[in-house]
Amino acid sequence: MAQTETREPGxxxxxxTVNGKQYSRQTEPRQLLVYFIREQLGLTGTHVGxxxxxxxxxxxxxxxxxxxxxxxxxxxxxxxxxxxxEGYAESSGQLHPIQQAFWEEHGxxxxxxxxxxxxxxxxxxxDNPTPTEAEVRKGLDGNLCRCTGYQNIVKSALSAxxxxxxxxxxxxPDVAMAEPAAAH
Amino acid sequence: MFPAKFAYAAxxxxxxxxxxxxxxEAKVIAGGHSLLPLMKLRLAQPKLxxxxxxxxxxGYIRREDGVLAIxxxxxxxxxxxxQDVHQATQVLAEAAHEVGDPQVRAKGTLAGSLAxxxxxxxxxxxxxxxxxxxxxxxxxxxxDLDLDSFFVDMLTTSLDEREIIREVxxxxxxxxxxxxxxxxxxxxxxYALTGIAAIVSLDGGKIASARIGVTGVGPKAYRPxxxxxxxxxxxxxxxxxxxxxxTVADGIDVQGDIHASPEYRxxxxxxxxxxxxxxxxxxxxx
Numbered sequence: 145m146a147q148t149e150t151r152e153p154g155x156x157x158x159x160x161t162v163n164g165k166q167y168s169r170q171t172e173p174r175q176l177l178v179y180f181i182r183e184q185l186g187l188t189g190t191h192v193g194x195x196x197x198x199x200x201x202x203x204x205x206x207x208x209x210x211x212x213x214x215x216x217x218x219x220x221x222x223x224x225x226x227x228x229x230e231g232y233a234e235s236s237g238q239l240h241p242i243q244q245a246f247w248e249e250h251g252x253x254x255x256x257x258x259x260x261x262x263x264x265x266x267x268x269x270x271d272n273p274t275p276t277e278a279e280v281r282k283g284l285d286g287n288l289c290r291c292t293g294y295q296n297i298v299k300s301a302l303s304a305x306x307x308x309x310x311x312x313x314x315x316x317p318d319v320a321m322a323e324p325a326a327a328h
Numbered sequence: 329m330f331p332a333k334f335a336y337a338a339x340x341x342x343x344x345x346x347x348x349x350x351x352x353e354a355k356v357i358a359g360g361h362s363l364l365p366l367m368k369l370r371l372a373q374p375k376l377x378x379x380x381x382x383x384x385x386x387g388y389i390r391r392e393d394g395v396l397a398i399x400x401x402x403x404x405x406x407x408x409x410x411q412d413v414h415q416a417t418q419v420l421a422e423a424a425h426e427v428g429d430p431q432v433r434a435k436g437t438l439a440g441s442l443a444x445x446x447x448x449x450x451x452x453x454x455x456x457x458x459x460x461x462x463x464x465x466x467x468x469x470x471x472d473l474d475l476d477s478f479f480v481d482m483l484t485t486s487l488d489e490r491e492i493i494r495e496v497x498x499x500x501x502x503x504x505x506x507x508x509x510x511x512x513x514x515x516x517x518x519y520a521l522t523g524i525a526a527i528v529s530l531d532g533g534k535i536a537s538a539r540i541g542v543t544g545v546g547p548k549a550y551r552p553x554x555x556x557x558x559x560x561x562x563x564x565x566x567x568x569x570x571x572x573x574x575t576v577a578d579g580i581d582v583q584g585d586i587h588a589s590p591e592y593r594x595x596x597x598x599x600x601x602x603x604x605x606x607x608x609x610x611x612x613x614x
Contacts, residue, residue: 153333171595173377194364195329198516203431209405212431215364219336220357220381267430285518286429 158218162187163231171218178202180218181228189229189259193288200287203260204228210267212286229259232266241307241314242266242300251300253291260287265301269308277302331367338379342386342400342465342494348378355368356380356492358401361428362438362444380492391416393501395460398496404433416500418611419507419525423454426511428518439493442478445485445548446581448519452479452549454509454539457525460498464489482547502537505529506611510604511544512596514587516564520544521588522596528564528608535559538605546580554578555601564609566602572599 159168162185169184177212181204182188190213193201198216204213205227232240239247242262252258261284268275268283280301281294289297306312337470339345348354351605355374357363358381366372380386386401398407407413407424414421427433427441427450441451442462456479461472466488473486480486487493511523525541537590538559543549581606582590 153335173334174331176330180407195368197361197428200429200431206434210431211434215361215432216435217336217357217360217364217377219338220360222338222378231552254370264430266504283430286431 156219156222157224160221160224160225160226162228173217173219175218175304176214177204177206177216177218177221177267178213180221181213181226184218187280188228191256191259193256193260198288199257200260200264201257203263203287205263205266210263225231227263229262232262242269242304244314245300245304245307246297249296249300249303251292257287257289257291261289261297261300265304268301273305273309275301275305329368330371331364332370332373334367334374335376336379337376338382340432341383342380342492345378345380345383345492346466346490348376349492351376352489354378356443356569358440359403359435359437360440361432362440362446362449386494389413394500396420396498396500398438400439400492400494401437402439403440404428404436405430405540407438408433417458417498417507418501419457419509419527419608420451420498422507423450423509423523423525426450426509426513426518426523439496442496443487443493444509445479445483445487446485446519447482447547447549448521448544450511450520450523451507451542452523452584453523453541453543455496455498456549456551457507457527457539458498458501459539460496462487462493463495464488464491464496465494470494472497479548479550484548501527502529504612505537506608506613507609508604508607510600510607512600516545520602522593524597524600524604526601526608528559528605528612530564530609530612533563535562535564535605535609538608540576540601540605542576542597542601545577545593547583550580552576552601559605564606564613566606569605569609570598570602573598576601589593 156172191201193199197212202214264287280298307314351456353375357377357379386399388399389410390397396416404424404427441449484551501572507527511520527539529536538556555573555576562568562572577594582594584590
């Protein structure tokens with residue numbers, strides 16, 4: 145009987161495209177998409193913060209829309225087109241305009257929330273290319289930061305909007321300057 | 329946090345999904361944003377998940393004659409960006425912006441929210457204010473469940489175990505009416521400590537009719553019908569409306585938790601009902 149067979153919690157093959165590359169892995173139905181991406185695909189830029197769909201550190205684009213990958217099963221993503229933070233900068237090292245804005249506006253401190261913030265802002269600016277500061281704050285409702293107090297994240301989002309609208313220069317950063325600064 | 333082990337099936341049609349629900353320990357998943365959190369906490373441990381999320385053609389929102397028809401897989405985000413929703417149901421449009429956060433709204437569905445019947449969910453209050461039916465499919469075909477008797481108790485609806493919501497059919501707001509949804513939320517979860525949906529029509533400067541949905545207060549969303557009646561003929565002014573809404577939590581088993589005591593929730597329900605009615609009246613006159 146078909147139903148009896150489906151009661152066996154066997155492995156499922158999940159095939160997804162992540163940042164333009166196709167991956168196929170066997171996984172348990174209870175595997176959460178964020179762990180599938182981090183542990184089975186080795187893409188650890190997507191973070192696990194709260195694991196309860198509150199903090200937004202696990203935000204990814206699933207078929208073009210920002211979602212929290214800790215509250216989606218990997219099997220639900222079968223066939224999906226996914227973009228993670230690893231898919232934002234060019235392979236040449238050129239940052240995405242949103243990343244560049246974070247760099248310039250000091251939009252991060254420890255950086256744990258940043259991947260989710262960048263992707264949430266990507267969604268926000270595609271939904272509303274000219275947000276007010278209040279709209280940015282409302283649009284980042286699903287992302288928590290424990291360092292910055294949000295001020296510079298909001299500035300980064302507004303700056304990213306100006307860059308994407310062509311109102312603010314977006315130049316390739318000097319790669320030599322992009323090296324991490326030595327500890328003081 | 330991982331859910332307990334379960335088997336997974338992704339049927340290609342609602343009929344096939346209904347067949348799989350023959351298993352008494354099966355559970356339907358769509359967006360999963362109500363069910364998966366419960367499964368991670370092991371408060372729900374279904375043995376089989378029936379994923380209707382890949383069934384084609386269920387994500388629609390369309391306006392029919394006097395009705396807004398919303399398919400089982402339409403998300404809050406779909407509602408938020410739908411011109412039909414904004415034109416037909418001001419109160420739903422407003423509430424759709426208030427559920428969870430943007431990422432949650434991209435996965436959670438209206439139908440899932442209603443089937444889950446969380447006592448603090450936003451949408452149950454809104455659909456009660458609008459009125460309509462829930463169209464379900466089960467082993468014996470389709471039937472329509474009246475929204476007024478749909479919510480039975482905490483996390484319990486009039487859906488049979490083997491039935492799945494295929495469409496939510498909401499009444500379009502009457503011409504000239506105003507709608508509002510106001511909530512006082514728990515800041516981390518964004519769940520409503522109290523949420524009030526109100527639809528108000530005016531006639532000659534007085535309230536001609538009012539429909540109100542309340543969430544977050546009792547074990548289930550409800551309509552305070554005595555308040556709806558008391559508002560008829562009342563001028564949409566602060567003191568008059570305040571007097572008419574005093575009984576909004578009367579006779580309700582008002583819930584208390586670490587975030588808000590029953591007394592505080594009852595107080596919030598009176599304050600927010602007054603504000604929601606006044607805002608809806610202002611929009612009706614606007």
